[in-house]
Amino acid sequence: MKALVLAGGFGTRLRPLSCTRPKLLIPVANQPVIDWTLRDLSTHGVDTVILAVNYMAEAFVRYLGPTKFNMGILYSREERPLGTGGPIRRAEGFLKDGDPFLVLNGDVISSIDYHRLLEFHRENGGLATIALHEVPDPSRFGAVELDSRDRVRRFVEKPKPGEEPSNLVNAGIYVFDPKVIEYIPEGRSVSTELEVFPRLAEEGQLYGFEFRDLWIDIGMPEDYLKANALLLGRENGTKFGQDVVLDSSTEVLAPSVIGNNVKIGGKSLIGPNCTIADNVEIGNGCRIENSIIFPGTIIGDFTSVKGAIIGENVMLERWVKIEEE
Numbered sequence: 001m002k003a004l005v006l007a008g009g010f011g012t013r014l015r016p017l018s019c020t021r022p023k024l025l026i027p028v029a030n031q032p033v034i035d036w037t038l039r040d041l042s043t044h045g046v047d048t049v050i051l052a053v054n055y056m057a058e059a060f061v062r063y064l065g066p067t068k069f070n071m072g073i074l075y076s077r078e079e080r081p082l083g084t085g086g087p088i089r090r091a092e093g094f095l096k097d098g099d100p101f102l103v104l105n106g107d108v109i110s111s112i113d114y115h116r117l118l119e120f121h122r123e124n125g126g127l128a129t130i131a132l133h134e135v136p137d138p139s140r141f142g143a144v145e146l147d148s149r150d151r152v153r154r155f156v157e158k159p160k161p162g163e164e165p166s167n168l169v170n171a172g173i174y175v176f177d178p179k180v181i182e183y184i185p186e187g188r189s190v191s192t193e194l195e196v197f198p199r200l201a202e203e204g205q206l207y208g209f210e211f212r213d214l215w216i217d218i219g220m221p222e223d224y225l226k227a228n229a230l231l232l233g234r235e236n237g238t239k240f241g242q243d244v245v246l247d248s249s250t251e252v253l254a255p256s257v258i259g260n261n262v263k264i265g266g267k268s269l270i271g272p273n274c275t276i277a278d279n280v281e282i283g284n285g286c287r288i289e290n291s292i293i294f295p296g297t298i299i300g301d302f303t304s305v306k307g308a309i310i311g312e313n314v315m316l317e318r319w320v321k322i323e324e325e
Contacts, residue, residue: 001118003046003102004091005037008054008078013219017294017311022056024106025063026224027292029231030241030257030275032063033218036109036231042069044114046102050094052087054078085190089181096178105172109227111214111234112173120209121175124150127205128180130197131173133215141169141217142193144208152206155197168208170197171215221309222325228292229273232257238271241278265301283318290324 007024014023024034038049049071053060057077064073076091088095088103095101100121102114112131121129130152132144138159145154145165154165170193183196190196200206214234216227232255241260246252250264253271258264262276265284270276273290280293283301292309299305300318307324310316 001044001046001099001102002048002050002095003041003104004050004052004076004088004095005034005104005106006084006087007034007051007060007106008057008081008087009107010055010081014221014224017309020312022053022059023218025059026218027275027277027294028109028218028224028228029235030239030259030277033109034060034064034106035068037104037106038064038069038071040111041102041104041114042071046071046114048072048074048094050074050076050091052076052078052082052091054081081189083189083191085184085192085196086188088176088192089184089186089190092181096181098178100175100177103174103176105217107218108172109214109216109218109231110171110173110211112171112211113213117173117209117211118175120150121207124207126151126200126207127177128197128200129175129207129209131171132168132208132210133171134167134210134212135169136167138164138167138169142197143167143169146208150207150209151204152197152201152208155193155201155206157191157193168210171211172217225290225292225307225309228275229255229290232273232275247284259295 025032053075142157143159143164143166144152147153156165184190218224218227238252238254239257243261244258245263247266249266250268256271256274258276259278261278262280264282268286270288274288275292277295279296282299285302286299287304289306291305294312296313297310299316302318303316303320305322308322
């Protein structure tokens with residue numbers, strides 16, 4: 001089974017974090033986003049992943065190489081951004097062998113059962129199946145209306161409040177028959193959501209698979225923090241890397257993860273829901289809660305950080321207070 005992961009985005013909403021690395025290499029619970037996705041695909045029988053890359057493509061090649069988690073990794077490079085549909089057309093040579101394939105938005109983390117999704121797709125016999133997840137506010141996503149047979153009647157991208165057909169939204173996870181590639185124009189940027197899905201829905205070839213497992217889009221800073229907390233909760237407890245120096249009077253509350261070569265001074269309180277990356281130094285009497293601290297950061301004595309993302313090699317002086325948002 002093959003999966004195409006869309007990894008070419010600029011990560012605009014996560015700037016400045018995404019100015020120095022692609023969004024999918026940003027850490028969640030001290031592991032890059034792409035690792036969470038690839039590990040899940042591997043456990044569900046995917047043997048080949050095609051990574052559609054554009055922005056900082058070489059960073060992916062250096063990090064992943066030709067194989068990871070016992071899967072072959074191929075790279076489909078875009079000379080310019082091709083939207084959500086163009087990368088599928090560009091990777092046609094890897095995908096047109098006759099079997100259904102998965103397509104995933106790379107900035108989505110979920111615990112969906114890919115086996116059940118594929119079985120649903122085969123049972124219904126449509127050309128495409130969208131994984132759907134219920135959310136309180138569908139205005140940021142593509143909302144759908146299903147009929148009694150789970151066929152998509154309508155697909156409305158980013159509906160205005162009050163105009164959404166339902167609270168079921170496009171989860172950014174799809175199964176496509178290779179024939180879907182013919183619906184995507186060549187040589188230009190294509191929006192699958194605006195140009196391909198409505199046409200498939202009109203022809204009765206688009207189905208929706210609702211799932212209730214973990215799902216989160218990490219596109220916004222607040223979603224990134226939420227994803228970090230959710231995945232720390234799944235990992236259970238507190239994990240420490242190598243060469244951690246922790247004063248005996250300091251407490252680390254679960255769930256949290258502490259990277260390698262981290263030093264934490266006395267009478268500090270870390271956690272819950274904290275990710276501390278490698279080579280971080282935290283002083284005495286600090287309070288860090290529900291936060292992500294990138295590598296190389298130095299935090300001075302008696303500093304408080306709550307609900308924040310602190311980038312690489314940052315220095316916070318003594319008695320600094322950073323609150324949520």
